[in-house]
Amino acid sequence: MAEKVSIGEASRSCGVKVPTIRYYEQIGLLLAPPRTEANRRTFDPGDLRRLAFIRHARELGFEIDAIRTLLTLQDDPHQPCSTADAIARARLAEVQQRIDSLTALKAELGVMIESCSHGKVADCRVIEVLADHNQCTQPHH
Amino acid sequence: MAEKVSIGEASRSCGVKVPTIRYYEQIGLLLAPPRTEANRRTFDPGDLRRLAFIRHARELGFEIDAIRTLLTLQDDPHQPCSTADAIARARLAEVQQRIDSLTALKAELGVMIESCSHGKVADCRVIEVLADHNQCTQPHH
DNA sequence: GCTACATCCTCTAGTGACTAGAGGAGCAAG
DNA sequence: CTTGCTCCTCTAGTCACTAGAGGATGTAGC
Incomplete structure (x- = not known):
């Protein structure tokens, strides 16, 4: 069963700052993850992969909008690339x-x-x- | 006697957009030029030189703050460079x-x-x- | 003199991709 | 129980402009 991590761990493991992760959620680049009882975000491995993808694409200089498109493509592997x-x-x-x-x-x-x-x-x-x-x-x- | 030009002419002759000139004035990069009776800005050749300097420095990628420093240097030619x-x-x-x-x-x-x-x-x-x-x-x- | 139309004015708000800080709650260790 | 870390939300700031509203003035042609 997949482990869930806090925003701080997600930040460390993906190299994306905590406020930046929250920002990505806010603009809808990352789906809002489920929360604990104490209202804390919990990220699963899928979320982390998505975050790493975003980070890498940003490092390569892709704009947020381009990344949005790339992510929807990734979600649908049967489309032509x-x-x-x-x-x-x-x-x-x-x-x-x-x-x-x-x-x-x-x-x-x-x-x-x-x-x-x-x-x-x-x-x-x-x-x-x-x-x-x-x-x-x-x-x- | 030096000719005075409108902001539109200044814009065309220096290649800086009208709102950008006003913006430079607002942030104090350009001294506020005198106005006509109808409250229009009038730029003299000195202003135009300063504006061209700014434009060129921006094109070379200098930041506004760096340009501010360069401009004060230009105004005091006896300083070491x-x-x-x-x-x-x-x-x-x-x-x-x-x-x-x-x-x-x-x-x-x-x-x-x-x-x-x-x-x-x-x-x-x-x-x-x-x-x-x-x-x-x-x-x- | 009249009518278009260009140009000018000020002001506010928006851009992209975050970043900083306030103010407060929860949790773990000593 | 206290210290200190992490988490939460919210607002506002960054940089260098750019866009647009709403209104005044200038100019060219008739």
């Missing part, structure tokens, strides 16, 4: 875009810092470049 | 970390998508990997 695939692909594209844009930023910041003379603000390239977009090496934005 | 330099370096470190973490995510998502059999959810690697962290190739999180 093209939706899950599409969500993952969209996320991959986002990540790639973010990497590209951050890489451009990095170059910009690098140049800025390199050419700083470490003197007075009046001659500071960091301030100067920020003040004048045209001094940017790349049209990253 | 080590503070500006430190802010830029901190930002660069953040960007690098973000790139690293996104690169790991990208690899993870790539594997997930690659191994998706495009069949039913029951056999979907995307769902499966999300459900079980141990299937991750990298300890990115």
